[in-house]
Amino acid sequence: MAYYTMNELMAVAASKELRDEELGFIGVGTDGRAYTMAVGIPMIAARLAQMSHAPNFTIFWNNLLSPKLDEIPPYLTQDYLTKWPCAFQPVTCEDKNEMLANGRFDVSFDSASQIDQYGNMNITAIGDYKKPKVRLVGCLAQPDHFAFVKRPIILTDLKKRTFVEKVDFITSVGYLDGKDSRVKAGLKPYGPWKVITDKCILNFENEERKMQLESVHPGITLEEVLDNMGFRPVIPEVIKTTEEPTKEQVKAIREIIDPNHSLLRA
C-alpha cells in the first residue's frame, strides 16, 4: 500500500509545473470531486511550490490576489469569501479580465466534461448545441485561459467519456485541428501545457500538437490508460513512470497545508 494517495501524487505533479515569481489562476469550484480538481489540488500544488522551489509563486483565487491560505474552512459560505484576507481585491471584475487579456497570468487550472486529442475542451453542451442532450455550464473564463494564459494546466480524471476524439462543442481552443491551426485562427502559439490525470500525465510536445503520453503513474499499466481514453495518444518509445511524492511532501500536505482534509475531500 502506497504511503500517498493519487490526489497527493497529482498535487505534487502539478506543483512541479509552477515556477518562481509566476502568477497562477485558481477558481472556486463547486463541490465533491469538482472542488478537489478545481480548488483542492491546485491550492496544494501552489503551496507546495511556495514551500520549495518557487517561494514567490503567487495565486489569484477567484477575485483575490495573494490570499492568505493558512487555514481554509471545510465549507465556504459567502461571508468567508467576503472577508478573506488578501493583498488585493479588484473593485470590479473587469480588472481580472484585463489582467487575463494582458497576459499577466502564467498558469491556470482547468477541467472539462470533454477534452479531445488536440486539447480542445467542452463545458458548454453535449450533443447538438442548439438542442443539446445535456446542457452544461457555459464558458466562464475557460476560453480566456486557453487564449491568454501562458501554460494552462488541465486537471481531470482519465475517463473514456471525457477523453474523446472530437469534442461536441469547442468552448476553449487547444491546438484546434493540430499543427499550426491554432495560430492560423489568430491565437497565440501556446495552448494547453499539461494534462494531469489520476492515471497518467499527458502533454502536446510534438509537431502535430496531438496529446502525447508523458508518464504513467506508479501501479498503473499502459493498457489501463488506453482503456480509459476514446482516442490513442502519441506514445513515446520509452514510457516514463510519474515520480512519486516524497514522504516530506506527503507530510507537508497532511499536517501543514490541509490538516482538516478539506482540500482533498473527494
Add this chain to the structure above:
Amino acid sequence: MKSKLIALEDAVKLVPSGSSIAFGGSILRRQPMAFVREMIRQGKKDLTIYGYPCGLATDTLAGVGAVKRVEAVYTGLFQFGMSYNFRRAVENGELEIKDYPEVAQAARYQAAAMNIDFIVTKDLLGTGMAKYNPEDIVEMTSPFTGEKYHAVKAIKPDFTVLHEYVADEYGNVQWPDHRDADDLDMLFAKGSKRLIVTVEKIVPHNQITSRPNMTFIPHSWVEAVVEVPFGTHPAPCDAFYDEDDDHMALYQKLAKEGTWYEEYAKKFIYGTKDHWEYLDKAMSASHMAKLIVR
C-alpha cells in the same frame, strides 16, 4: 436631486413583457430575487436576460417559462449544482442561449458604457460560440496590424436591474467597507438605459455625503430605487446575510425532480402576495437571524 424611492410593485410595473433585462450580481450573490418574484406575480414573460454569470434569477424565471433568450458566460447555481429549470428549458429547445466567455461578455458591457455599438475581442477565435452565432460574432482584422479579432455587439438592454447594499432616496448607491467584488454591477449601471436598483436599506442622505467615494452608482444614472430587505434571499448578500442552505436544498430538490413549478413556485411565489409574505413563508425569524452576518 429628486426622490426616486418607489414601491417594489411599482418598480416591476415599469418593465413590460418582452423586455430585455440585465440582472446584476453573480450566480447567487446579490441576484435581485424579490424583484424577480414580483415579476412572476405580475405575469411578465418573453424576456431576454443578459448576465455575466447567470444563476438564481434566470433559473427562477425559466422555471415559470418566462424566458425567451439568455446571453451569459455561465448559468448554474454554484455550490448548489446545476440550474435544472434553465437546463431543462434549453434541452427542450424552449430557450435560446448565446454563450460568451468572460472577457468578451465584459467587453460588450464596456461598449455599452462607451456608447459604441460593438467592440472587439480575441477570446472567441476558433470557438464553437463564434461558429454557432455568426450573426452576432463577426470575424474582422485590425486596420492597423492585420491581427484577427471578432466584433461583438454592445449589450444595451431595455432595463438593468441590480440588488445592492444601501442607497439614499435619491438613488446614490454605496458599497460597504468589505464586500465581494466579483461582479460587473458598476459597469452594468454605466451602460444602462433604464436602471432600477433594489437595496437592502435606504439610509439618510448625509450618510452618503460623508463618504462619497463609496458611491459607485450616482443618482443621475438611476430611474428608481426600492428598499427590499432580504431582497436576494435565498441567495446571499455579501456584508448582510449568507446563503440559505436549507431553502436552496429544497429549491434544488424540487427543481431536479421536475416538481418545482407545482411545489415551489405555487407556494413561495404565486402563493405570496408580496415580498413580506414571501419572507414569512420562506423562513422563521430564528433562521433569518442566523443568516445575518453584520
